[in-house]
Amino acid sequence: MEIKQQIRLAVDAIVFGYEKNTLYVLAVQQKYGVFKDFWVLPGGFIKDDEPLITAVKRELLEEAGISVNYLEQLNTYGDDVHRDSRGRVVSVAYFALVNPQNFVLKADTDAKDAKWFPIDKLPKLGYDHKEMVDLAHQRLKGKLTYQPIGFDLLDDEFLFSDLENLYCSILEQDIDRRNFRKKILSFGIVKETEKLVKMRASGRPGKLFKFDKDKYDSLLGENFQFEIKFA
Amino acid sequence: MEIKQQIRLAVDAIVFGYEKNTLYVLAVQQKYGVFKDFWVLPGGFIKDDEPLITAVKRELLEEAGISVNYLEQLNTYGDDVHRDSRGRVVSVAYFALVNPQNFVLKADTDAKDAKWFPIDKLPKLGYDHKEMVDLAHQRLKGKLTYQPIGFDLLDDEFLFSDLENLYCSILEQDIDRRNFRKKILSFGIVKETEKLVKMRASGRPGKLFKFDKDKYDSLLGENFQFEIKFA
DNA sequence: GCAAAAGTGTTATCAGTACACCCATGG
């Protein structure tokens, strides 16, 4: 292994949060470099002895003080040799969902400013990060329909209308309340609790529901397919 | 950018070929290193000024003399810090389909031995390449059902039974011939040619069909969804 | 004429879709 590469490896994360019918993306403000004062996705170079996934989690903790609920690899950006003006940088982008508990950003060790932006009000992002957000957004929309990841954006216990509004607002579609409930309940992976709460300012209180992950995992074994389609 | 990483970046490809109801994977024999004489996936280190995708294509040409029909990024392997005993190597794996024209392997510049293995008769592969093959195999099965990529494994013109057998053998399911044909034809992306040929040793000759990519691309614009499900 | 593969329609069943009214709460 004589040949030395002049390539550096980084990770970036597209972190989605959801609150009040709005989908948010996490961005941080650059303090140095070409993109000083620009908003970019949280991320950074990986250490020599650090697994990729560890690097992402570390960066998220350092830059925004959050830990995420769901994390998966999205895509590796390495076709544009000049995507970073400092030299050849290849970046592995991760797709993440954060649950509302972690939605509030803690003070960050890196002294960078971290902030949630509604996805349709994102500022101009540095590097090719807009491209990453777009891809992640597509993935989110796609996965919502064939994997129960929506629950990772909600509280542990939620109203059925929360789930419905989440699907409705992220997929930008109207949903029939009765059909939606029928479909979700037919999977048997969401269970009703006994708690009746009034979460809204007005209206009748609703029951809280929980995602039954164990049940889902066990169903996965036997030809079970989660899928939500709409009219 | 003072800190220098000691990480090297490679690409690997899982290339699928299909012939006579059998799914094949391309492997090459290592001539040097720890895995000397082991079979591994085609791949290698990328050059400093080389896009990832170019690196994959180059390696495939060098090591097996083939160019592929379909190529997409699969996953980046960088969580196991010791996946390569020579040091920290992160590898971007690509998923590729080759059409039958390129199925015959040409002499390779790298003097490595390249060979097609039926997927269920793969030899032990070096590194974490078995893991890559498994993931790619899963992706292939999945994509077959919701994207028309099966055509990339077939000749430009094919018998309907070829397509049916491909789905049938890769997905390991029985298919009802009439329902399958009805479904595929209903999409309008496969057109019948006037050619009647006898491709088989015996039996009635069949019409040749072609995948109409332009039609597919135009349909994609408008809420069209390719999907094949089975009983 | 026999073996092998191509070609072709109809019916039954199930899942998806459309749709509207009553209930519980707060103000």
Added chain:
DNA sequence: CCATGGGTGTACTGATAACACTTTTGC
């Protein structure tokens, strides 16, 4: 009593699933 959101059932429709015989060719 009014506004707001929660909760519920049925009938229609369209897609999927099951199913078997006839045709063309080579030998």
